[in-house]
Amino acid sequence: MKLEIQNLSKTYSNGVQALKNVSLTIERGMFGLLGQNGAGKSTLMRTIATLQDPDEGSINFNGIDVLKKPEELRRTLGYLPQEFGVYPNVTAEELLLHIADMKGIANKGERKETVEALLQKVNLYDVRNKKLDGYSGGMKQRFGIAQALLGNPQLIIVDEPTAGLDPMERNRFYNLLSELGEDSVVILSTHIVEDVSTLCTDMAIIGNGEVVLTGKPDEVEEALRNKLYEVPIRKEELVEYQEKYEVISQRFFAGKLMITVLADDMPSEEFDAKAPSLEDAYFKILSES
Numbered sequence: 001m002k003l004e005i006q007n008l009s010k011t012y013s014n015g016v017q018a019l020k021n022v023s024l025t026i027e028r029g030m031f032g033l034l035g036q037n038g039a040g041k042s043t044l045m046r047t048i049a050t051l052q053d054p055d056e057g058s059i060n061f062n063g064i065d066v067l068k069k070p071e072e073l074r075r076t077l078g079y080l081p082q083e084f085g086v087y088p089n090v091t092a093e094e095l096l097l098h099i100a101d102m103k104g105i106a107n108k109g110e111r112k113e114t115v116e117a118l119l120q121k122v123n124l125y126d127v128r129n130k131k132l133d134g135y136s137g138g139m140k141q142r143f144g145i146a147q148a149l150l151g152n153p154q155l156i157i158v159d160e161p162t163a164g165l166d167p168m169e170r171n172r173f174y175n176l177l178s179e180l181g182e183d184s185v186v187i188l189s190t191h192i193v194e195d196v197s198t199l200c201t202d203m204a205i206i207g208n209g210e211v212v213l214t215g216k217p218d219e220v221e222e223a224l225r226n227k228l229y230e231v232p233i234r235k236e237e238l239v240e241y242q243e244k245y246e247v248i249s250q251r252f253f254a255g256k257l258m259i260t261v262l263a264d265d266m267p268s269e270e271f272d273a274k275a276p277s278l279e280d281a282y283f284k285i286l287s288e289s
């Protein structure tokens, strides 16, 4: 099971080059695509999901030429878009039954059985007869997963899934997502580093339409071992430190500004060594670009 993306490029009619020669090989499991807003993630997700065409390049999933045979991919695709659109005035169960019908589950009894099992899985069974427009953000996201899973897709695309969820809802959603990668290719597009470090076995970072890094989250972190140092400073001192050191990130901590510096050796006595995180690796790449 494999998704192969080769030399994908896309320039919008307003001249924005959203994808520049993007190539990625994505295997079974959970793959994290990390990048800032505007990096090109949604353009890539929509292109893989056959919702828009690239100018150049090719996409192959398990032998399906995706750009030439979009309808073939759609039969095995589950897609949870960033914005799930307007929530209509129908219940979760009604809408899932309707989508199941559209996805080709023709038998009425089978449809009902499939939908009820999915509602159980995403923990919405008890509220299945509630109207969707009354659902919370977390419930809507879980409904989104249920509809994406209809028809047992082998390729699942989830675009910015945890934006706007509170910590409890996010946790529940993580639990659900973590089961998905077992027998399909799942691509999780996000600007939240924690989503990738918590869930993904492989990842890529995309910046300005280009793939700037691929690897396993723990290897990406490990590359920074013994190279990071941190020190709390006053806000006014930041420029001074930036001139002297390679400051890759800064955050407020207990009223002070904690800066992280990249260096081969301890820069000076005031610094403490810092264990690397995926967030550090991400900030390092952003600071370079």
Ligand code: ADP
Pocket (backbone or CB within 6 Å): 012, 013, 014, 016, 017, 018, 035, 036, 037, 038, 039, 040, 041, 042, 043, 044
């Ligand atoms: P991301 O999902 O990483 O936030 P997008 O793929 O949405 O990134 O956007 C990449 C770039 O393409 C941005 O500069 C965005 O403004 C631009 N863009 C996205 N969609 C369109 C469109 N339909 N027309 C013109 N520009 C677009």
